[in-house]
Amino acid sequence: EAAVTQSPRNKVTVTGGNVTLSCRQTNSHNYMYWYRQDTGHGLRLIHYSYGAGNLQIGDVPDGYKATRTTQEDFFLLLELASPSQTSLYFCASSDPRWGGRAEQFFGPGTRLTVL
Amino acid sequence: SQLAEENSWALSVHEGESVTVNCSYKTSITALQWYRQKSGKGPAQLILIRSNEREKRNGRLRATLDTSSQSSSLSITATRCEDTAVYFCAGMGYKLTFGTGTSLLVDP
Numbered sequence: 001e002a003a004v005t006q007s008p009r010n011k012v013t014v015t016g017g018n019v020t021l022s023c024r025q026t027n028s029h030n031y032m033y034w035y036r037q038d039t040g041h042g043l044r045l046i047h048y049s050y051g052a053g054n055l056q057i058g059d060v061p062d063g064y065k066a067t068r069t070t071q072e073d074f075f076l077l078l079e080l081a082s083p084s085q086t087s088l089y090f091c092a093s094s095d096p097r098w099g100g101r102a103e104q105f106f107g108p109g110t111r112l113t114v115l
Numbered sequence: 116s117q118l119a120e121e122n123s124w125a126l127s128v129h130e131g132e133s134v135t136v137n138c139s140y141k142t143s144i145t146a147l148q149w150y151r152q153k154s155g156k157g158p159a160q161l162i163l164i165r166s167n168e169r170e171k172r173n174g175r176l177r178a179t180l181d182t183s184s185q186s187s188s189l190s191i192t193a194t195r196c197e198d199t200a201v202y203f204c205a206g207m208g209y210k211l212t213f214g215t216g217t218s219l220l221v222d223p
Contacts, residue, residue, distance in 0.1 A: 004157075040215060042215035043203070092157070103160045104158075
């Protein structure tokens with residue numbers, strides 16, 4: 001079974017702060033995703049990647065950058081954090097045999113609070 | 116915009132009862148997935164049902180898909196307290212799009 005880990009699990013920062021959320025998956029999945037989860041909106045896709053060095057824009061990318069350094073590691077960057085980015089962030093990965101629409105395996109989430 | 120959305124915000128049942136969560140979607144899909152998210156955890160897939168399937172079972176879970184009405188349901192029989200979670204449907208079009216979720220509370 002896919003293993004997806006995220007760090008930190010909780011993060012508090014101030015408006016204008018610089019935050020990096022980390023995600024690692026250990027099942028050789030090519031596809032990785034970053035979502036935010038907010039009450040009333042469900043899971044919304046921020047950025048995703050097909051493999052190391054590849055980045056694709058999701059549905060709510062404004063204010064976020066991402067970088068995929070290796071097949072295992074995917075980072076989400078908030079360079080000027082704002083209170084509207086207070087949310088629960090999930091990373092996920094999926095099996096390349098089924099493209100980007102297969103079952104996604106999720107990490108435990110990072111709760112980010114921007115004061 | 117939401118490709119898929121559940122039809123109820125929250126449901127509550129007593130342990131042992133059956134419950135059904137409904138989902139509707141607005142665009143063409145190749146398949147639909149149901150996920151469960153327990154408190155403090157990430158979502159985990161329960162069932163994937165393809166567009167050429169009408170029903171799929173997984174233990175106490177049964178998913179249906181009606182492409183003509185663009186709707187799906189997830190039924191849980193003999194509910195247990197540990198079924199308490201948020202249930203999402205996710206439509207598989209050119210990408211996976213999640214609904215907003217239905218919160219299910221199973222009381223002992």
